[in-house]
Amino acid sequence: MSTAAPRTAGPDHLWSVDEHLADILATVRPLEPIELNLLDAQGCVLVEDVTVPVSLPPFDNSSMDGYAVRVADVAGASEQYPAALEVVGDVAAGQADLLHVGPGQAARIMTGAPLPPGAETVVPVEWTDGGLGEGPADGMRARSLAPEGATGQVLVHRPAGPRAHVRAKGSDVRAGDRALEAGTVLGPPQISLLAAIGRGTVRVRPRPRVVVLSTGSELVQPDEELRSGQIYDSNSFALTAAARDAGAIAYRVGAVADDAATLRDTIEDQLVRADLVVTTGGVSVGAYDVVKEALSYTADEDEPGSGVEFRRIAMQPGKPQGFGSVGPDHTPLLALPGNPVSSYVSFELFVRPAIRTLMGLTDVHRPRxxxxxxxxxxxxxxxxxxxxxxxxxxxxxxxxxxxxxxxxxxxxxxxxxxxxxxxxxxxxxxxxxxxxxxxx
Amino acid sequence: MSTAAPRTAGPDHLWSVDEHLADILATVRPLEPIELNLLDAQGCVLVEDVTVPVSLPPFDNSSMDGYAVRVADVAGASEQYPAALEVVGDVAAGQADLLHVGPGQAARIMTGAPLPPGAETVVPVEWTDGGLGEGPADGMRARSLAPEGATGQVLVHRPAGPRAHVRAKGSDVRAGDRALEAGTVLGPPQISLLAAIGRGTVRVRPRPRVVVLSTGSELVQPDEELRSGQIYDSNSFALTAAARDAGAIAYRVGAVADDAATLRDTIEDQLVRADLVVTTGGVSVGAYDVVKEALSYTADEDEPGSGVEFRRIAMQPGKPQGFGSVGPDHTPLLALPGNPVSSYVSFELFVRPAIRTLMGLTDVHRPRxxxxxxxxxxxxxxxxxxxxxxxxxxxxxxxxxxxxxxxxxxxxxxxxxxxxxxxxxxxxxxxxxxxxxxxx
CATH class of the missing domain: 2.40.340.10 (MoeA, C-terminal, domain IV)
Structure with a gap:
């Protein structure tokens, strides 16, 4: 692992909150896009304009359960003088081989089924006797009770104009339309639209992988015994949860003792799964401030752009902060103070916007x-x-x-x-x- | 799998949106609590009052990097007339064996380290020469540069009153205090507190497991070839995403053809991983409405409380809806209409509140x-x-x-x-x- 000398204003500069944040946001870049399965892309930012490949609905279809008929055959029909039509069979949703509906004929049709050739309109089943010869029907008999499909005669009690209860091909979206623009965040309705137009995968910026580790020889895992001088590690739990909440895939490494070599080795090990590293503790002016000690160490000066700078920020809590990058890929690293409230406030102000920038979001801040x-x-x-x-x-x-x-x-x-x-x-x-x- | 006869108002009743929702919320019960690891409990509802087992901080400790001293030894100290004290060694965070600070002595102390016996107050390193004899210091030398720890003499330039820069034992929370109440939703700050008081696991209601399946012989997977009369399945994607968004662990089964036996077998197979089943399509008055056909079938009338009722709701979109329970554990099932917008609106109005009720949340509705x-x-x-x-x-x-x-x-x-x-x-x-x- 290589780190290098500070890149900016020098150790005596007192940074404002806005300067520190601006430096982070100017440095952290959105992750490279990848192709993901639709449900894996939930919450991610689309990086392509998506065009509709095929019109929706792809064919004229019925919006009701009823009968597909010719307009002239039901003109003037009433409950007193119903139109009697010959039922030529069923048209179910998904059916490929369609009946032809001739003069004086009707096909029983289901919601979503294609309007068969010859038919011009649909009368809902509630406007008919359902083929039972017993006055107005309130539904059809389930296929399990009449597996042969519909035959015989149906009485139609009301007329229907051309293309009534017909959803026209392309009435939702048309082939060539822009379905979604690059930059859209994919929530359930957007996923619905993408699936509806046949997109099983999409090109998005992935969720960032955030490695969270806390430092401090005083830290003990929850549920373990607390000895003299020790406290429980809470930061690695809190910030892992907060990173997930911000949209990241977060890995909690847990507490590392105050030893610079151990810390450097641990970070180096973790880099393989990190788009961002967050540490807590060890950033102040003490003799055991191991994050500062480990990452200020300039092992490899011929890797320009690397290095973590430790700063004083004009804020309370959260005065000492570190920011920079580590390793051959210049993985960004934010080093937060060790106090639980300081680290949480620092996360909200600096890490959360960094995570959301990695995701490619434009609105990276909490509302104010x-x-x-x-x-x-x-x-x-x-x-x-x-x-x-x-x-x-x-x-x-x-x-x-x-x-x-x-x-x-x-x-x-x-x-x-x-x-x-x-x-x-x-x-x-x-x-x-x-x-x-x-x-x- | 057993289902039974309708439980309520009969097939002719036109339900209001509020009646249908009230019936769902009166029927669906919060899931039984389980003990989960802290990070697995994120977003879940706590079912126990959590009491603080040990005061925080558990011992008096320093809030600064500096020197632990006696008040009398630094009284009247100034830059011109500093107090010269003998440095007896380091007190690091997590250190168990503590030095004793006697008259005329100082221990170098790190943030979070226990106040050693004999010391009464802490002077920050910035108020001293850092033991270097060169005027005010701005920090300590890293241990790596001076591994033997602090020795020699330190000059203190300012006085400090009793217990200055000391965080008192129990000043954050005291043993026996209520840390969190039952009913609290565990976000990052609550997870922080639980970890800080040593809780590695907590008793919460788990995330509900929601099985989502769509029905329709016309449905094709995205990325597959669309043949005549077919459309892409979008509902199973949209509602899986929406269920996750509501807090559930969602399993997308995908599209099942319009065959009642297949549907019944599929649901029966899935019950082992379902706290809630959501179906789309097949709930209306057509002859191929397979959900209605399959689940209205009363196979086992000696299982009281089971059964799915199909209803007409006075709403648009979303008029036909089914609600009830299936299987030996009376797993709740919501059957939504098949049109993508109808099913999405139905999800928002009925399924999301059901999921959040299963989670034990009291605020189950979207804001209005x-x-x-x-x-x-x-x-x-x-x-x-x-x-x-x-x-x-x-x-x-x-x-x-x-x-x-x-x-x-x-x-x-x-x-x-x-x-x-x-x-x-x-x-x-x-x-x-x-x-x-x-x-x-």
Whole structure:
């Protein structure tokens, strides 16, 4: 694995949130498209304009269960003076060999079945006696009860104009029409349309594969015994879940001890299945900040464009961040701080947009709204840093949950929004309208 | 496989949309809970109140990289008159054997590391010379560069009050606190909290397994050759995608020909992996309506509570619907009409709420809003039927896409909302405020 020297502004630069995000979004590129089976492409972005190859419906067909007849044969028909027609057989959906309907004849026809030659219109079964000679019918007898199909005579009680209850060939889409444009996100209705026009595979940008690993010799797996000085690893679980939520295929590697060689080996091993690597912890100014130590190490200076830069961002929480790329394919890597709330906020602000950029989405950010602050007292925020407080948003108001401390993972679980306090604001009074990021 | 006679109102009853939905929601029960690994429980509903077993953080720890000292030793320290302390070693995160900090001493301490005995407060490294004797430091030397740890002397330039930069044991959550309540949906922040308190598994209602099959002898797989009278199967793709979107694990069986025995065998085979069966097609009044034929057949009348009832619903599209249960476990089954738009609208209105009820969610419906109709001319709607038109919603207005015809799958792919026209309304003028279902 190779990393290289920082690419940009130098270690003393204090980055704004917007500068850091802009650098990430300018660097991360959408993944190369691949051809996927339709259901594997759900949620993905189409990269081709899809043209309709064959008109839908591909043939004139009945929109009702009834009888295919000639218009003249049912003109003037009424319940008192029904038209009596000879039933020449059934036309079922999917039937290839069609009857011919001549003068004085009718074919029993099912919804979706092709209008047979000679027939000009369809009368619904409810407008007939269903061939039973017993007044208006409310349906047909199931084929299991009369497997030979329809024969005999049908009485038609109402007239029908030309092409009544007929869905015309091409009335939904026509061959040559644009079905979907490149850039469309494939949800169920789009998948429906693609299947309907016969597309079993489509060219899309795949879901990014995101490898999530946490670092820290103090970290223990949940359900294991907690010894003195240890805490449970929560970041690798939270960010794996969050990466999936953003649309990625996420792989949780789990906690790596604070040893630079181990961390480098682990990342190198994982690169084979990574479109993006996310680490937590080890990015600050301590002597055991192993992510910084491992990835700042310049092993291979002749790989231009590689390297992870560790930065201070003018924000709270989340001041220390790393961003860059690793390995021969310059796989992007985001190194987040280790505190659970800091890493989660950092994920929302930086990793989620990166994942959605990899997917080829144009709308990569969480929605933001203005909301009125409901609180007992003013929020305070350090000058020169953009603060993200956890809050609950509802109906145009937002209420902080927990305090400003970055370790309040319990409060985070109650939050559905981040309250944004700009860099130049040090106090926000109750009732003030503030910007809020909705966490969905 | 056994089915039985209809359970309710008889074949002549015209059901309202609300009656049909109420019957479904009164019948479908949330799935039995199971214990799942944390990441497998993402998106699921918790069925237990989770109590915090151990306080977080579990011990007093440092919130900064710096030096653990006694308050008296740094009182009055300044850049001009720094306090000189003997560095007795490192305290790293996860370290179990702790140094003792005596008078005149300091331990180099990392973020998250336990406050060592004897120390009363933490001074950040930026308030010291970092042990290098060269004025204020901006960080520590990586352990790789000084593997012996901190020794020698550190100069402290600022005083610190008791327990400064110390995160107190239990300041996030306390043992015995309620972490999460039964009924909580587990998103990334809740997974974060559960991992943080050491829960590797949780008791949740699992995702329902939904088997989707379409019926129709006219149906061909996408990418295959379309012969005379045939169309492509789109419903099984669309509804599989929609079921996943609703939170289910969906299995697409694909198209079954119009033969009752084949259909019954197929459903029976699939029951082993089904919490819910969804079929499309074959529910109307035609002679080849195989779903109706196969499932109305009463093979085993001594299994009370089984049976699928076929109904007419006062709606457009989607008038014919079937609902009931099949098999020895009374697996719920919804039989939707075969037209792609009808089946999709039916899914949104009836199947999605059923899936979300199986998941144990309380909020099972799509959000609804009021929107102003933007259209060239009035919308017309049949009296006595609730109409669902496809529309595009944006900023408080909704515009119809495509016409009222139920076969316009192309228009459906452009829609993001359903426009609801009530039963007693036959015309909706442009500018009218109408109810809209947001398709998300």
């Amino acid at each position: 709204v203005r909301a009125r602050l409901t609180a007992d007292r003013a929020l305070t925020s350090p000058k020169g840093r953009r603060q993200f407080l956890r809050g609950r948003y509802a109906d145009g108001t937002v209420t902080p949950v927990g305090g400003a401390g970055s370790h309040l993972v319990a409060a985070l679980a109650q939050a559905n929004a981040l309250i944004v306090v700009p860099e130049d604001v040090e106090s926000v009074a109750p009732g003030t309208e503030t910007e809020v990021v909705l966490l969905g | 809003v009021r929107a102003r109709l933007t259209a060239d001319r009035a919308l017309t709607s049949p009296k006595g039927r609730r109409q669902f038109l496809r529309g595009r919603y944006a900023d408080g207005t909704v515009t119809p896409v495509g016409g009222a015809g139920s076969h316009l799958v192309a228009a459906l792919a452009q829609a993001n909302a359903l426009i609801v026209v009530p039963e007693d309304v036959e015309s909706v003028a442009p500018g009218t405020e109408t109810e809209v279902v947001l398709l998300g």
